[in-house]
Amino acid sequence: MLFEIKHVTKEKPAQTANSSVSADSILRDLNFNIQGNEPQLILGPSGSGKTTLLRLFNRLADPDIGDILFHGKDITLYDVCTLRARIGYVSQIPIMFDGTVFSNFQYAVRHMKNGKEQINNFEDKCRELLSYLNVPDSVLYHNAEDLSVGEKQRVALARTLIRNPEVILLDEPTSALDPTSTLRFLDTIQKLQNEMNLSVIMVTHSIEQAKVVGGAAIILVGGAIVEQGPVDKIISNPDNEITLKFVRGMLDN
Numbered sequence: 001m002l003f004e005i006k007h008v009t010k011e012k013p014a015q016t017a018n019s020s021v022s023a024d025s026i027l028r029d030l031n032f033n034i035q036g037n038e039p040q041l042i043l044g045p046s047g048s049g050k051t052t053l054l055r056l057f058n059r060l061a062d063p064d065i066g067d068i069l070f071h072g073k074d075i076t077l078y079d080v081c082t083l084r085a086r087i088g089y090v091s092q093i094p095i096m097f098d099g100t101v102f103s104n105f106q107y108a109v110r111h112m113k114n115g116k117e118q119i120n121n122f123e124d125k126c127r128e129l130l131s132y133l134n135v136p137d138s139v140l141y142h143n144a145e146d147l148s149v150g151e152k153q154r155v156a157l158a159r160t161l162i163r164n165p166e167v168i169l170l171d172e173p174t175s176a177l178d179p180t181s182t183l184r185f186l187d188t189i190q191k192l193q194n195e196m197n198l199s200v201i202m203v204t205h206s207i208e209q210a211k212v213v214g215g216a217a218i219i220l221v222g223g224a225i226v227e228q229g230p231v232d233k234i235i236s237n238p239d240n241e242i243t244l245k246f247v248r249g250m251l252d253n
């Protein structure tokens, strides 16, 4: 099992001292497993806790209550730098480091034991990843800050992939892409999962995108899981009234 999430609760910061699960905790007593052999989607309306949950998987934040196991071992027992190299994270709003796209790649591998000196043909590898994600490799020596948001999103993913992670956490990775680029990107995500053996964990509020990516899903509403299971089943035949409303786009936040 890739991840086991057990009784995970995350309070709003001011309430951290209070150890009980309050009604307005950000995440409330989450329990589910992630197999890793298919994409895992985290679906839910805006403000439901998706980003907060995703950040727990590489310890950008920790739960106040509950445990997360990674390969059967408590996630807090791993060295945090090693963990973050193994579990890459691409944030909802892409942040570029100062300098060129190439220096962004260099920065990503600077602390790795097998850093850029060890990665054969480092520059070629960077170009290859950009092309793989449909960003022209001519941007390699452009100032990263000058890229469009959609390009930044894909460079942020390429910058994470250069570290050769085993899991990739994607937070609304297509929010700045047009429909054609979105479909192409979702196709790439499936390839990462199926051909490159990466485990993809992806946050989205889009039912359409969930259908394209497939795999397993949880539906998060108000910080709690209202339904979990195969994406197709959840979308076509949900057990839960709230899920049905969400799928039909009729759920108020």
Ligand SMILES: Nc1ncnc2c1ncn2[C@@H]1O[C@H](COP(=O)(O)OP(=O)(O)OP(=O)(O)O)[C@@H](O)[C@H]1O
Binding pocket: 012, 013, 026, 044, 045, 046, 047, 048, 049, 050, 051, 052, 053, 092, 205
């Ligand atoms: N540090 C914090 N302090 C207080 N409230 C917070 C904090 N972080 C998140 N929240 C609140 O927790 C809720 C969940 O936030 P989160 O960013 O996880 O939602 P989301 O599902 O990712 O939403 P979106 O789809 O808009 O990105 C929101 O109501 C948010 O305001």
Ligand SMILES: [Mg+2]
Binding pocket: 050, 051, 052, 092, 171
């Ligand atoms: Mg979010």
